Amino acid sequence: MIIRVLGSGAGGGCPQWNCNCRNCASVRSGKPGFVARTQSSLAVSANGADWVLLNASPDLRQQIEAAPVFTPGNGALRASPIKAVVLTNGDVDHIAGLINLREAQPFSVYATPRVLDVIKSNSVFGILAAGIVARIPLELGLSVPLAGAGTDLGLTIEAFDVPGKIALYLEDAAAGPGFGTQPGDTIGLKISDAATGESFFYVPGCAEVDPALERRLKGASLIFFDGTLYADDEMIHQGLLDKSGERMGHVSISGPRGSISAFGDLEVGRKIYVHINNSNPVLDANSAERRAVEAAGWEIGYDGMEVRL
């Protein structure tokens, strides 16, 4: 199984179009220790020829062009190795990229009914004709084989609910602390190679590593996990946005309730942070925070990173 990080950044990427923070400015100026990051997406293949995207970021067209493996190379005039897309929530940085998969090319979109409803209720996604692009509802806790465009991808996925928050643009201020969040708004994925049985987890958005998630992840061989913020209040402290990670539905890397601490006893073989926000000091390869993360056994994902299981 081949796993490719298409985009390791959170919403906005790094640099972000309107941001002058230290990380964004350093990437623009080519400062050593900083690399550009497009928005959050992974690609997975069991055979190296047929691929599923885990989330479709607004940068998808650029990400496809940057990866020769996605070149439509089978001789047909119109074709693509991308046979399916799985969505883990309704955030724009995870669904807007679907619009780039226009032009009457068959593939399958897997998501929870909650997220499929968002796709259905936004007419712009009608550019993916329903008769050509299948919408397949994911049932939480059920392992299903991935297929698209008549191709079995040789992969199975299990979707499971994780603590999170409804997409920002769908928040209902009147609905109380959860802003209208319901099960299925934020999911994690277990992706397995049907032939080898090897598997990994993908949890790009997570508000809290609760006991249920700990039990599920215990002893996993590989996880790509929510690395949005290093500290819960870093965006506020940097004067970028008056919101904490908790408010945004993202557990921080550091702190007593952070992911480094939470994963301390989970014996996960390989731990990689993705969905890393441009405010996160770990994006500086020479920062104390990067050293702390790496000392704790975590890796910082990067665009083009490839992992084989």
Place this chain on the structure above:
Amino acid sequence: MIIRVLGSGAGGGCPQWNCNCRNCASVRSGKPGFVARTQSSLAVSANGADWVLLNASPDLRQQIEAAPVFTPGNGALRASPIKAVVLTNGDVDHIAGLINLREAQPFSVYATPRVLDVIKSNSVFGILAAGIVARIPLELGLSVPLAGAGTDLGLTIEAFDVPGKIALYLEDAAAGPGFGTQPGDTIGLKISDAATGESFFYVPGCAEVDPALERRLKGASLIFFDGTLYADDEMIHQGLLDKSGERMGHVSISGPRGSISAFGDLEVGRKIYVHINNSNPVLDANSAERRAVEAAGWEIGYDGMEVRL
């Protein structure tokens, strides 16, 4: 007035993610005479510091990063030289890029009520908080000053209806030959420098150069015009899509009713094709079609092209 072509391609760009046509394959292989094209957008500035985008393509984040002039360089932590966006229709290649302008940055969106209704009815565009990003309805035939984020851009625009078609994903098959198309679904723009009075036209989508459009464009100093297809049936002939230019709402470059012929007597000073589809043979700098277009006094727009008036 500075005019910059951010994207010279039509929907899908060139290369298109799922396309193996001669143009797309030649761009991928780096064949001489072919260049990559992102999707349809122009940027205009009267002072070189504050900019308006004419359409927001799905490639906008990439286009912004490619143009240092858009770097948020005024010292504020969050800022942008982009103060306004004007939309000429509801096509995904013209509106999806708005999603890239997230993150609580003030600017103005100008469009006809028909297109603003599409933005309003698609919740994903709620990522641009209404209290921060102003939606300003354009009245056809009225010249209005462009402003955004409290800045007067020193430009005025006049929107005018042009023969066209409603966006593909909004087509109503039951509505007859126009698929539900109404005035305001496709507009052209006259952009003027308020100080110098210099002006140019932008018409990236046009189904027919009718007498009203001829009268309006007669003697113009500069136009960026719909160069989607060279021949009305080229996509059908190439086996790419079973649709004619007429069906898609795009007048062809060639032929007795094509734009070269229609502009023959209009005495327009400088004529530049944009919104060029990947099927168009003019994208090959060494093609007979490119020679024919240039012999007729037209230029082929390219990403990064800059024109000053």
